[in-house]
Amino acid sequence: xxxxxxxxxxxxxxxxxxxxxxxxxxxxxxxxxxxxxxxxxxxxxxxxxxxxxxxxxxxxxxxxxxxxxxxxxxxxxxxxxxxxxxxxxxxxxxxxxxxxxxxxxxxxxxxxxxxxxxxxxxxxxxxxxxxxxxxxxxxxxxxxxxxxxxxxxxxxxxxxxxxxxxxxxxxxxxxxxxxxxxxxxxxxxxxxxxxxxxxxxxxxxxxxxxxxxxxxxxxxxxxxxxxxxxxxxxxxxxxxxxxxxxxxxxxxxxxxxxxxxxxxxxxxxxxxxxxxxxxxxxxxxxxxxxxxxxxxxxxxxxxxxxxxxxxxxxxxxxxx
Amino acid sequence: xxxxxxxxxxxxxxxxxxxxxxxxxxxxxxxxxxxxxxxxxxxxxxxxxxxxxxxxxxxxxxxxxxxxxxxxxxxxxxxxxxxxxxxxxxxxxxxxxxxxxxxxxxxxxxxxxxxxxxxxxxxxxxxxxxxxxxxxxxxxxxxxxxxxxxxxxxxxxxxxxxxxxxxxxxxxxxxxxxxxxxxxxxxxxxxxxxxxxxxxxxxxxxxxxxxxxxxxxxxxxxxxxxxxxxxxxxxxxxxxxxxxxxxxxxxxxxxxxxxxxxxxxxxxxxxxxxxxxxxxxxxxxxxxxxxxxxxxxxxxxxxxxxxxxxxxxxxxxxxx
Amino acid sequence: xxxxxxxxxxxxxxxxxxxxxxxxxxxxxxxxxxxxxxxxxxxxxxxxxxxxxxxxxxxxxxxxxxxxxxxxxxxxxxxxxxxxxxxxxxxxxxxxxxxxxxxxxxxxxxxxxxxxxxxxxxxxxxxxxxxxxxxxxxxxxxxxxxxxxxxxxxxxxxxxxxxxxxxxxxxxxxxxxxxxxxxxxxxxxxxxxxxxxxxxxxxxxxxxxxxxxxxxxxxxxxxxxxxxxxxxxxxxxxxxxxxxxxxxxxxxxxxxxxxxxxxxxxxxxxxxxxxxxxxxxxxxxxxxxxxxxxxxxxxxxxxxxxxxxxxxxxxxxxxx
Numbered sequence: 001x002x003x004x005x006x007x008x009x010x011x012x013x014x015x016x017x018x019x020x021x022x023x024x025x026x027x028x029x030x031x032x033x034x035x036x037x038x039x040x041x042x043x044x045x046x047x048x049x050x051x052x053x054x055x056x057x058x059x060x061x062x063x064x065x066x067x068x069x070x071x072x073x074x075x076x077x078x079x080x081x082x083x084x085x086x087x088x089x090x091x092x093x094x095x096x097x098x099x100x101x102x103x104x105x106x107x108x109x110x111x112x113x114x115x116x117x118x119x120x121x122x123x124x125x126x127x128x129x130x131x132x133x134x135x136x137x138x139x140x141x142x143x144x145x146x147x148x149x150x151x152x153x154x155x156x157x158x159x160x161x162x163x164x165x166x167x168x169x170x171x172x173x174x175x176x177x178x179x180x181x182x183x184x185x186x187x188x189x190x191x192x193x194x195x196x197x198x199x200x201x202x203x204x205x206x207x208x209x210x211x212x213x214x215x216x217x218x219x220x221x222x223x224x225x226x227x228x229x230x231x232x233x234x235x236x237x238x239x240x241x242x243x244x245x246x247x248x249x250x251x252x253x254x255x256x257x258x259x260x261x262x263x264x265x266x267x268x269x270x271x272x273x274x275x276x277x278x279x280x281x282x283x284x285x286x287x288x289x290x291x292x293x294x295x296x297x298x299x300x301x302x303x304x305x306x307x308x309x310x311x312x313x314x315x316x317x318x319x320x
Numbered sequence: 321x322x323x324x325x326x327x328x329x330x331x332x333x334x335x336x337x338x339x340x341x342x343x344x345x346x347x348x349x350x351x352x353x354x355x356x357x358x359x360x361x362x363x364x365x366x367x368x369x370x371x372x373x374x375x376x377x378x379x380x381x382x383x384x385x386x387x388x389x390x391x392x393x394x395x396x397x398x399x400x401x402x403x404x405x406x407x408x409x410x411x412x413x414x415x416x417x418x419x420x421x422x423x424x425x426x427x428x429x430x431x432x433x434x435x436x437x438x439x440x441x442x443x444x445x446x447x448x449x450x451x452x453x454x455x456x457x458x459x460x461x462x463x464x465x466x467x468x469x470x471x472x473x474x475x476x477x478x479x480x481x482x483x484x485x486x487x488x489x490x491x492x493x494x495x496x497x498x499x500x501x502x503x504x505x506x507x508x509x510x511x512x513x514x515x516x517x518x519x520x521x522x523x524x525x526x527x528x529x530x531x532x533x534x535x536x537x538x539x540x541x542x543x544x545x546x547x548x549x550x551x552x553x554x555x556x557x558x559x560x561x562x563x564x565x566x567x568x569x570x571x572x573x574x575x576x577x578x579x580x581x582x583x584x585x586x587x588x589x590x591x592x593x594x595x596x597x598x599x600x601x602x603x604x605x606x607x608x609x610x611x612x613x614x615x616x617x618x619x620x621x622x623x624x625x626x627x628x629x630x631x632x633x634x635x636x637x638x639x640x
Numbered sequence: 641x642x643x644x645x646x647x648x649x650x651x652x653x654x655x656x657x658x659x660x661x662x663x664x665x666x667x668x669x670x671x672x673x674x675x676x677x678x679x680x681x682x683x684x685x686x687x688x689x690x691x692x693x694x695x696x697x698x699x700x701x702x703x704x705x706x707x708x709x710x711x712x713x714x715x716x717x718x719x720x721x722x723x724x725x726x727x728x729x730x731x732x733x734x735x736x737x738x739x740x741x742x743x744x745x746x747x748x749x750x751x752x753x754x755x756x757x758x759x760x761x762x763x764x765x766x767x768x769x770x771x772x773x774x775x776x777x778x779x780x781x782x783x784x785x786x787x788x789x790x791x792x793x794x795x796x797x798x799x800x801x802x803x804x805x806x807x808x809x810x811x812x813x814x815x816x817x818x819x820x821x822x823x824x825x826x827x828x829x830x831x832x833x834x835x836x837x838x839x840x841x842x843x844x845x846x847x848x849x850x851x852x853x854x855x856x857x858x859x860x861x862x863x864x865x866x867x868x869x870x871x872x873x874x875x876x877x878x879x880x881x882x883x884x885x886x887x888x889x890x891x892x893x894x895x896x897x898x899x900x901x902x903x904x905x906x907x908x909x910x911x912x913x914x915x916x917x918x919x920x921x922x923x924x925x926x927x928x929x930x931x932x933x934x935x936x937x938x939x940x941x942x943x944x945x946x947x948x949x950x951x952x953x954x955x956x957x958x959x960x
Contacts, residue, residue, distance in 0.1 A: 042773045044693055045749035053364055055393065066744055069723050073695065073748055076721055081396055083389050100596060104386055107619035108393055109365035133362045276740060299747035373684055375713065401716055403709050417919075424706055424915060427939035428713055429685035453682045 033308035049079035074306035150183025173233035199223030203243030394626035470503025493553035519543030523563030673948035689719035714946035790823025813873035839863030843883030
């Protein structure tokens with residue numbers, strides 16, 4: 001399933017399932033278009049009509065307000081129609097394979113699917129079966145990938161630091177189970193980051209064969225020392241137990257990002273988090289809401305990045 | 321409740337609750353307009369703005385992705401606003417009659433209601449109470465009727481065969497409990513089909529008083545012999561038991577449409593299914609995805625037919 | 641939390657959390673704009689595009705078809721985009737504070753939030769934290785307030801009676817737990833009603849410190865005697881028990897509005913109900929559907945009032 005060609009023969013983006021293997025110029029072009037669509041907080045949203053007449057189906061099998069609404073607004077703001085399909089709500093779907101459901105929607109002239117599923121293979125499986133004119137975007141595939149999140153993370157660093165080239169970036173927490181970590185690593189690495197550090201307790205560190213080129217650290221303070229950006233990950237309670245951490249307080253005591261610990265990073269280090277945050281667990285509220293936090297920018301940038309991606313895969317950019 | 325007038329005094333369509341009794345020229349006109357809205361797979365969807373400023377409420381008390389999204393996209397593509405009301409989600413509705421809910425939405429200037437309910441009387445009941453300018457469309461009424469499905473089935477045969485007149489069509493499986501079968505029979509009969517065969521195990525054959533003019537067959541092979549179209553129906557597990565069929569494998573062994581059995585029909589016979597399919601139960605995957613299958617066309621045609629129906633009932637066609 | 645400033649420094653409306661304390665000219669201006677947007681039953685809905693490019697998030701933590709669809713249609717009919725967020729459906733939200741969710745949506749350039757919550761403090765809490773350009777509208781806050789409902793009630797009396805000044809209005813039933821009663825009282829009082837009567841069984845009468853200026857009555861007949869408008873409230877079964885009323889039949893026997901009892905009011909008294917109605921409990925069907933009922937007008941007016949409020953808070957009116 002890793003064999004799906006994401007690019008068309010002319011080199012343009014058709015699907016976005018993973019950032020793995022995408023050419024750097026294509027990533028840079030997407031981030032340039034994201035900058036085109038990006039607006040300051042408080043300004044009116046950017047709008048276009050390049051996708052007028054196109055239909056985007058947003059099919060999430062995992063509940064998510066944040067990512068679902070981000071894709072929904074992004075699609076509408078480039079002019080597309082959106083059909084929201086809450087997969088868990090449709091008992092019909094239970095008796096039908098996801099491929100039959102997708103084929104059905106494709107026959108209704110859906111032009112692009114945004115899919116989120118706990119099963120990491122679902123977006124690839126769908127991409128392998130849709131008609132040539134149809135695009136598939138991953139909105140989060142198991143613990144494997146979340147490519148638009150990786151793009152928005154890179155976009156955020158780029159906007160704030162002016163470059164990714166040569167920067168030192170720490171990814172902290174449950175790296176092992178995190179699709180966010182995998183996609184961010186791929187984006188940062190492709191765009192020339194100087195050092196990418198995985199900072200995690202032993203039970204939450206990925207296997208040695210993964211995350212090629214990253215350095216690994218078993219303690220928060222040393223891990224973020226001198227970093228230009230610190231990306232905190234969401235921790236789930238059940239994962240703490242699996243990692244032999246007795247609970248939220250214990251996790252925070254050892255792995256929570258506090259103002260004191262943050263001082264080990266560069267004085268102007270960015271603090272990032274994909275959300276939703278567990279305040280007082282992986283991050284202290286003072287840090288989440290502090291001057292170095294770019295967490296709300298990440299959300300804002302997410303809409304711009306998704307507008308750029310939809311525009312790219314539906315071929316609208318070239319036709320304008 | 322069978323007394324609801326579906327036509328206005330000028331002969332135009334006001335409600336679509338059943339195909340039973342609709343004049344053949346009206347059906348033909350709807351299918352002509354569906355052809356106007358129909359586009360090949362892979363082409364951009366057709367669009368119009370004849371219903372700009374109109375509001376369509378889609379109220380489904382039974383979960384359905386397929387039909388709900390089909391109506392939703394159809395309504396938007398003729399320019400209407402759509403409000404989706406998931407009836408089972410609203411606890412308020414439990415304490416309120418469907419008539420009060422509909423009256424409420426009517427007061428919000430909803431112009432048309434699309435209703436699906438396990439209780440076959442609900443769409444008729446609502447149609448009997450709405451204001452004169454409001455239209456009611458059935459999106460599936462118990463086991464009684466599913467008129468837009470019947471229209472899309474007829475449209476599919478017409479597109480592929482060029483005519484319905486004189487054709488031999490088999491409806492196979494759980495005919496007894498199928499609203500799809502009832503509406504398809506009415507459409508095919510009204511449009512001059514030569515022979516309509518009901519092919520079903522004894523427990524799933526409708527009572528003798530129903531389906532006037534159809535022939536009845538108790539075995540699949542003989543039933544589809546020489547047919548121009550074979551319409552397979554979805555079978556539910558609980559219905560197999562009621563029909564004394566021990567399970568899915570047993571059903572498939574006797575009632576599944578396989579490539580071998582399909583050879584009994586005309587060589588160019590169409591294979592139809594309303595979806596969602598139980599692959600390996602009522603239909604083999606090789607047949608569902610084979611060259612004679614028009615199952616995806618049926619879905620595509622569904623949007624076009626619903627655009628035509630919405631345009632007709634909201635009076636937009638005449639005003640253009 | 642009662643300290644939230646609802647007005648901007650130029651006196652324009654920014655938030656609508658409560659009618660309490662709003663200047664009478666501002667209320668009158670809202671009702672004038674509602675009249676601008678109001679259309680007769682059966683006429684096409686009014687439409688504008690003053691809010692084109694704006695995004696309204698409708699976040700209801702309590703299920704409601706009526707109010708949710710009313711806000712949704714109102715927002716679209718003044719040209720805004722709408723994102724519907726069913727709070728109870730999102731498991732993510734459980735691990736995230738409502739403030740983080742709102743901050744996230746704000747970062748996606750949501751311009752206004754419509755919030756409904758059983759916790760009366762939620763809309764105020766959100767309003768206290770959003771950015772200066774963002775507006776918060778209450779869609780129902782616990783038992784404390786439902787300001788657009790109060791406005792539509794006032795608008796309905798104004799449309800039918802030509803004035804509120806000097807009228808005698810009864811609010812009947814479970815006044816104690818009713819946000820509808822509180823907001824209606826505030827609207828009628830601010831607009832100069834002559835007498836506002838609370839008519840309720842002892843257990844459902846609000847505490848003495850509340851509803852300043854209202855008269856109180858312990859029996860339906862005497863309470864509505866000579867009134868120009870009778871506003872019935874929805875009663876919930878659990879509240880009957882708490883008020884020592886054995887059940888629905890007993891409630892109706894003593895507190896149901898019947899044609900006979902209605903004769904105690906003015907001959908042309910308006911009968912109002914916020915819906916959804918319990919027919920045969922707080923109101924007889926003959927009254928609900930009778931010539932004095934304006935219940936459907938209230939629903940129709942609700943859309944117009946919400947169009948006016950959205951237009952006001954998003955600053956669109958002044959810019960046209």
